[in-house]
Amino acid sequence: MKINFKHEKNGENxxxxxxxxxxSLEVLMVAFMNEEALSKTIQTKKAHxxxxxxxxxxxxxxxxxxxxxxxxxxxxxxxxxxxxxVNPDGASCHEGYNSCFFRELDGDKIAKKSYNLDKLDEEDLxxxxxxxxxxxxxxx
Amino acid sequence: MKINFKHEKNGENxxxxxxxxxxSLEVLMVAFMNEEALSKTIQTKKAHxxxxxxxxxxxxxxxxxxxxxxxxxxxxxxxxxxxxxVNPDGASCHEGYNSCFFRELDGDKIAKKSYNLDKLDEEDLxxxxxxxxxxxxxxx
Numbered sequence: 001m002k003i004n005f006k007h008e009k010n011g012e013n014x015x016x017x018x019x020x021x022x023x024s025l026e027v028l029m030v031a032f033m034n035e036e037a038l039s040k041t042i043q044t045k046k047a048h049x050x051x052x053x054x055x056x057x058x059x060x061x062x063x064x065x066x067x068x069x070x071x072x073x074x075x076x077x078x079x080x081x082x083x084x085x086v087n088p089d090g091a092s093c094h095e096g097y098n099s100c101f102f103r104e105l106d107g108d109k110i111a112k113k114s115y116n117l118d119k120l121d122e123e124d125l126x127x128x129x130x131x132x133x134x135x136x137x138x139x140x
Numbered sequence: 141m142k143i144n145f146k147h148e149k150n151g152e153n154x155x156x157x158x159x160x161x162x163x164s165l166e167v168l169m170v171a172f173m174n175e176e177a178l179s180k181t182i183q184t185k186k187a188h189x190x191x192x193x194x195x196x197x198x199x200x201x202x203x204x205x206x207x208x209x210x211x212x213x214x215x216x217x218x219x220x221x222x223x224x225x226v227n228p229d230g231a232s233c234h235e236g237y238n239s240c241f242f243r244e245l246d247g248d249k250i251a252k253k254s255y256n257l258d259k260l261d262e263e264d265l266x267x268x269x270x271x272x273x274x275x276x277x278x279x280x
Contacts (some may be wrong), residue, residue, distance in 0.1 A: 001265070002258045007147075015169055018158060025165035030156055030221045035257055042247045074241035075265065081170045083241045093217050101214040107182045107223050117175055118142045125141070125215065138247045 004080040005035060009052045015080050019047060019060075022085035025104040028092035029100040031058075033082060038140040045070045047099060048082055064138050066090035094139065102129040144220040149192045150263060155220050159187060159200075159232060162211040162225035168232035169240040173197075173222060185210045194243055204278050206230035231272040234279065242269040 005013035014032040021028055023048040032050040033041070036057055047068035051058040061067030068086035075082055093100040104124045110117075110124055145153035154172040161168055171189040171195035173181070177196055177235040180188040201207030212225035233240040243265045250257075250264055 001262065003260070016156060018167060018170060020167055023207045027158060027160055027167065027223055030158060030170070030216070039258060042245075042251050045247070070247070072267070073245040073247050074268075075243050075245050076170070077235045077237075077242070078240075083167055092197070095217045097217075100216040100218075100221070102217070103215050103220075105182075105213040105215055106208070107185070107213050108229075109279040111182050117178060120141045122141065128214075 002079070003035075003038065003075070004078060006093040007032060007079045010055055012050060012052070012055075014050060014052075015082050017047075017049060017082045017084060019084045019086050020132075022087055026046070026099050027101060028068070028086070028088060028098070038082065041070060041084070041134060045112055047086055060092075064090070064094070068092065083126060094135060096131045096138070098132060099129065099130045102127055104128050134140050142219070143175075143178070143215070144218060147172060150195055152190060152192070152195075154190060154192075155222055157187075157189060157222045157224060159208055159224045159226050159228075162227055166239055167241055168208070168226070168228060168238070177186060178222065181210055181224070182213070187226055200232075204230070204234070206232060208232065216228045234275060236271045236273040236275050236278070237269045238272060239269065242267055244268050 007014040012034050017033045018030045019028040034050040037048040037050045046062045049058045066087045070084050070086055073083035091098050106124050145155050152174050157173040159168040160168045174190040177188040187200045189198045192259045207229045207264040210224050214223040226245035231238050246264050
């Protein structure tokens with residue numbers, strides 16, 4: 001029985017990792033973990049991911065101090081995705097929102113228009129959360 | 141402004157797609173969508189994914205009749221992940237559980253033992269949901 005790090009990026013073997021607020025049940029973000037990130041998460045009870053853009057281990061909160069304290073670790077049927085139930089110190093999104101999923105796609109409007117997902121207008125997306133911090137104040 | 145189908149598998153460009161029960165807020169599953177799957181989801185309001193194992197469009201429920209009726213479509217900061225808030229007709233997991241995340245990893249036990257994520261015992265994983273159907277009865 002083993003965890004299936006089957007998603008590959010830049011030669012790194014990864015699982016998908018979703019973070020969900022363990023109290024509000026809000027989905028906060030989704031990222032990837034390599035084996036090191038999952039091990040560190042288990043050991044420290046702070047969420048670690050593998051940043052596929054910076055190509056390195058990423059302790060969530062290392063820049064923003066918005067750590068995610070891990071309460072439960074769930075694993076899916078195929079053993080290739082992890083769900084972390086976390087207690088977040090603050091906003092989880094680097095854009096300053098509580099969740100990275102702070103915009104809603106207006107499906108009815110898009111369906112009527114063109115189905116062209118390459119050319120979405122600002123008005124097709126609605127911001128549904130309040131901004132909790134200004135990224136420029138946090139990431140210097 | 142465009143959706144970033146940046147995850148690549150078998151030459152297919154994909155976004156991550158998470159399904160969450162819009163009432164209970166339980167995370168049900170995670171999969172991928174190509175542009176066609178997202179377009180069909182928007183048009184039909186039934187969740188469509190791209191099956192990376194079968195390499196084709198996948199209407200969730202096409203075999204099991206457990207469709208996911210889409211209530212909201214959220215998109216993340218990087219525009220490369222989708223969160224569907226859905227009203228599911230039945231269990232979302234092909235193993236017969238409501239959610240694919242039906243097992244909890246016992247982090248404390250694993251941390252004490254070895255950190256070896258390649259060799260998990262049955263006892264390191266705890267099933268935390270009731271089975272709603274027997275897969276053999278549904279997928280024939």
